Amino acid sequence: MLKLSAIEKQRISSFSSGLSAAILLIVLFSLVLFITWKGASYFWPTQVFKVTTNAQLADDSSVFVPSSVDLDEYNQALTTKLTIQFLNSNTPMPQVIAQKVDDVYQINLLSGATKYGHFQKIKTPNSERYQIAELNDVMADVVTFQVELDDIQNNHLTLLHRKIAQLNLTGVSEDAPARQRELTQFTYWQQKADRIRQTIDTYQLVFIDASEQDFAVLAKDINHLFQPNSMSFFDKVSYSGKKVLAFVSESPKQASTSGGVFPALFGTVIMVLMMAVIVAPFGAMAAIYLHEYAPNNMTTSIIRICVSNMAGVPSVVYGVFGLGFFVYTLGGSIDSLLFSDALPSPTFGTPGLFWAALTMALLTLPVVIVSTEEGLRRVPEGLRAGSYALGATKIETIWKTVLPVASPGIMTGVILAIARAAGEVAPLILVGAVKFAPSLPIDSEFPFLHLERQFMHLGVFIYDGAFHNQTNTQGSSMMFASCMLLLLIVFILNLFAIIVRNKLRARYIRI
Amino acid sequence: MLKLFETETLALSELTEKQTAIHVKDFSVWLNNNAVLNKISMRIPKNKITAMIGQSGCGKSTLLSSFNRMNELNQKYAYEGEVLLHGRNIYNKKENVAKLRTQVGMVFQRPNPFPMSIYENVCFGLRIQGETERRMLDDIVEKSLRNAALWDEVKDRLFDSALLLSGGQQQRLVIARALALNPEVLLLDEPTSALDPLTTLHIEELISQLKKSCTVVIVTHNMQQAARVSDYAVFLHQGELIEYSDSDSLFTMPSKKQTEDYITGRYG
Numbered sequence: 001m002l003k004l005s006a007i008e009k010q011r012i013s014s015f016s017s018g019l020s021a022a023i024l025l026i027v028l029f030s031l032v033l034f035i036t037w038k039g040a041s042y043f044w045p046t047q048v049f050k051v052t053t054n055a056q057l058a059d060d061s062s063v064f065v066p067s068s069v070d071l072d073e074y075n076q077a078l079t080t081k082l083t084i085q086f087l088n089s090n091t092p093m094p095q096v097i098a099q100k101v102d103d104v105y106q107i108n109l110l111s112g113a114t115k116y117g118h119f120q121k122i123k124t125p126n127s128e129r130y131q132i133a134e135l136n137d138v139m140a141d142v143v144t145f146q147v148e149l150d151d152i153q154n155n156h157l158t159l160l161h162r163k164i165a166q167l168n169l170t171g172v173s174e175d176a177p178a179r180q181r182e183l184t185q186f187t188y189w190q191q192k193a194d195r196i197r198q199t200i201d202t203y204q205l206v207f208i209d210a211s212e213q214d215f216a217v218l219a220k221d222i223n224h225l226f227q228p229n230s231m232s233f234f235d236k237v238s239y240s241g242k243k244v245l246a247f248v249s250e251s252p253k254q255a256s257t258s259g260g261v262f263p264a265l266f267g268t269v270i271m272v273l274m275m276a277v278i279v280a281p282f283g284a285m286a287a288i289y290l291h292e293y294a295p296n297n298m299t300t301s302i303i304r305i306c307v308s309n310m311a312g313v314p315s316v317v318y319g320v321f322g323l324g325f326f327v328y329t330l331g332g333s334i335d336s337l338l339f340s341d342a343l344p345s346p347t348f349g350t351p352g353l354f355w356a357a358l359t360m361a362l363l364t365l366p367v368v369i370v371s372t373e374e375g376l377r378r379v380p381e382g383l384r385a386g387s388y389a390l391g392a393t394k395i396e397t398i399w400k401t402v403l404p405v406a407s408p409g410i411m412t413g414v415i416l417a418i419a420r421a422a423g424e425v426a427p428l429i430l431v432g433a434v435k436f437a438p439s440l441p442i443d444s445e446f447p448f449l450h451l452e453r454q455f456m457h458l459g460v461f462i463y464d465g466a467f468h469n470q471t472n473t474q475g476s477s478m479m480f481a482s483c484m485l486l487l488l489i490v491f492i493l494n495l496f497a498i499i500v501r502n503k504l505r506a507r508y509i510r511i
Numbered sequence: 512m513l514k515l516f517e518t519e520t521l522a523l524s525e526l527t528e529k530q531t532a533i534h535v536k537d538f539s540v541w542l543n544n545n546a547v548l549n550k551i552s553m554r555i556p557k558n559k560i561t562a563m564i565g566q567s568g569c570g571k572s573t574l575l576s577s578f579n580r581m582n583e584l585n586q587k588y589a590y591e592g593e594v595l596l597h598g599r600n601i602y603n604k605k606e607n608v609a610k611l612r613t614q615v616g617m618v619f620q621r622p623n624p625f626p627m628s629i630y631e632n633v634c635f636g637l638r639i640q641g642e643t644e645r646r647m648l649d650d651i652v653e654k655s656l657r658n659a660a661l662w663d664e665v666k667d668r669l670f671d672s673a674l675l676l677s678g679g680q681q682q683r684l685v686i687a688r689a690l691a692l693n694p695e696v697l698l699l700d701e702p703t704s705a706l707d708p709l710t711t712l713h714i715e716e717l718i719s720q721l722k723k724s725c726t727v728v729i730v731t732h733n734m735q736q737a738a739r740v741s742d743y744a745v746f747l748h749q750g751e752l753i754e755y756s757d758s759d760s761l762f763t764m765p766s767k768k769q770t771e772d773y774i775t776g777r778y779g
Contacts, residue, residue, distance in 0.1 A: 382623035388584060390636035390688065391613035400635070401625055507672070508626040 032487065039484030041068055042477035043240040043247070045228050048106060048116055049074060049098040050210050062210040064104060064116035066228070074098050100229060105207065107217055108224040112253025117207030120214055125202045135205075135225070142203050142219050149196045156189040247481060252436065252461075261482050266440055267353075267433070267455035268422055268489060274357035275364065275421050276414055282361065283368025283417075284403075284410050290369070291376040292398055304373075311366035319427025322359030327351055327431060347452055353441045354451035356432035363427060364417035371416065375409015376402065405508045411501035415494055422490045425459040433457035435464045458486040523554065523743065523756060528598060532557040532696055532726035533578055538592035540573055542585055547573045549750040550592070555743075560718060560727040562741035562758065564734065566773070569747045571730045575698050578728065579615035580608050597695065613640065616689030616725075620701040622681035624673035624688075629656075629665050632673045632684055636692040651691050658724070659687035660717050679710030683717065690724075697721060699729040703736065715740050734774055738762045746770045 004012070049071065052062035067074050075098050086093040107115045122129045122138050129138070160182055167179050203219035226239065250260030290307075294300040331349035339347040348354075379402050387397040425433075434454045441453045465479030528534075533555040540548040548570045555561050563571040576582050577594055580601065593600045601611055613636060624632050633652045634642075642648060652669070656662040661683040665676070673684055682702060689697060699718065703711040718740050721727050731737050737744055738758060745755040746769070754761060754770045765771045 380623070382619060382621055383625065385581065385584070385619060386623040386625065386685070386688075387635070388581060389579065389612055389617040389619075390639065390692065391609045391611075392635075392639050393609050396639055400639075405626060 035483050038480035042481040043243045045236050045239050048104050048228050050101045051098045053096045064210045102229050106228045109221050110223045112258040117209045120206040123204040145200050152193045160186045264456040264458045264461040268458045272421050275360040278361040279364050284372050287369045287372035291373050307366050307369050316426040318363040319430035322431040326355040351432035352452040353455045359431045360421040367416045368413035371413035372410045375406035379405045408501045408505045415497040418493045425463050433460040526554045534595040536593040541589040543587045551752050558722050559742040560722050561743040562737035563730045563745050565747035570750045571747050575730050579612045613692045615696045616694035617698040618685050618702050621705050624681050628670045629673045630669040633691050655687040655691040658690050659683045696726045
């Protein structure tokens, strides 16, 4: 047996506990650093290489490929990949080489798609221009036409359409002069609009792709145009800034491989806030009952143990419960009581925002109860006695003296609940979060907050992103970017709650 | 110490119903099935200071909190007998306990100000009674703080947190809080045991002032304090009332041997 002196024992215990803390910190830091690095690189403009091959099978002998690594590294990776691919194959290994090309353009389209090519010319209805500098003038023309088109659409066509619909309603006959007049007008404006549309479509940019084929892009489809291989550092920074802005303010495009995540961001925040609003009062009330009213006996301890155990139930079980009870049973009953006209298509009997918030509230309820009870336990007996001695009843004592002092405990519970709910995925998929929702749960239509609508959630968005094609670097990077955003949101929501808690602490607890 | 300004000392046996604030009749208490008080009978005179002495666990705090029914907050509590407050049995079934506690105020061993402003602390009882008129509240706050000899120290910071006050100030604030309800009886449960000697002196002066407006019952472990401030004193031992008389006679020539032993420090 190894004999250790008391000092050595103490050293070993302090060293081992310090080591575990250090490992924990390293793990935490590397996680945050990794996600941030991967996420941030999504916003940084990538270089474009021209990859040329002599393989017979390839559709194009050369293509432009975006890459976030430098040329040597890229070539090495290509060779490795090919060697593995053709290791046991009879066909000879093709030659593949990536080259850097300076003047290639990256064309970001409004649809979210990206194209690469050398600039050839700009086509307008009556001229062809060979200077990219003239693009601004051309775009200005396009915008002018588009404004005109919008004007016709909004001020003439819509009005006429409404008038004709009115005539239909009042039963004016087909050949009545009034109707004829409106129809002539309608045809006139429609033809004019079509003409403008055709004109806009003649404004095109022609590029040459890597295999020397030219292709045209409609000027109206272009979102942003730049030369990724000859950008200065400041250009790159400003490009990244714009991309970050677009990321948090736009909807996803191209099956969630580009564009922004605004609906998911919004859905996450609104769901978490709704959950907090539901869970805080319920949890606090349950804790008050357990701590202040329930007799101190077996039953109460059993209830307490059950509550703590509820926190350990797998979250997907809550999801299944939410789907079975909230969505089908509760939602189904609401539908048959209040929305029976719309049946068989369900209104509330389908996964939606409210059910998701309710399920998450149920899932986080134990956390709030436990920490509220902890807060109540810390309220000094003297405060209660003082309140009773001044003629306060039990409810007045709880409301006026006990709850304010216990409020930091409630806030701690809400903080933990928020962190948990923002990151959950499994139950949300079952009760209302979807890959893509056509509309936000809040809009200008009555009743403004649409509780029955399905919504997007960052966690679900990330989960979905992980199943995208791995070779599509953009797609997987967007997943990391969303991951970073989710971390940031949890951090901000927590920070907010911690500030509130500290304010409450400073106010109600002895310094 | 001599009581130079003492005007009259009523003989306890000759106390009339009108001169009695609290009349305890054969009162017994059990806490958690243990007998704590055994058939206590006593009359506490109005507008006087009565001290309760006895060793720890003798039941004096239990007796004190029987006067405003604070004992009931304990889960296992049983009693027998009556306590009359100005002739009314406070243990009758229709008694409004919350209202009773506004008539019989209580101050505890440790100062327990609420985590609110000084002003709100004093207002607490009034607000519970439904008083909202600002002018009225202002007046009562000032009057109560003056009566508790705290006004001059806090008048410039009424809206600061009460938790920032010193221990002695907090205890006076708690007294002011009880006085704001204009109680008929004020119960003090070892009000100075957590305070330093100088602050204790402050509070003692305050207590002697208080008997002008209400009846004071004080529990204390400090014999000198009991002798200094009280008009009457009662000695309890193991739930029994051993001796009850005016303080001068109890502390100078106790009639029972047990009392003498206790006040001379032979046990306890």
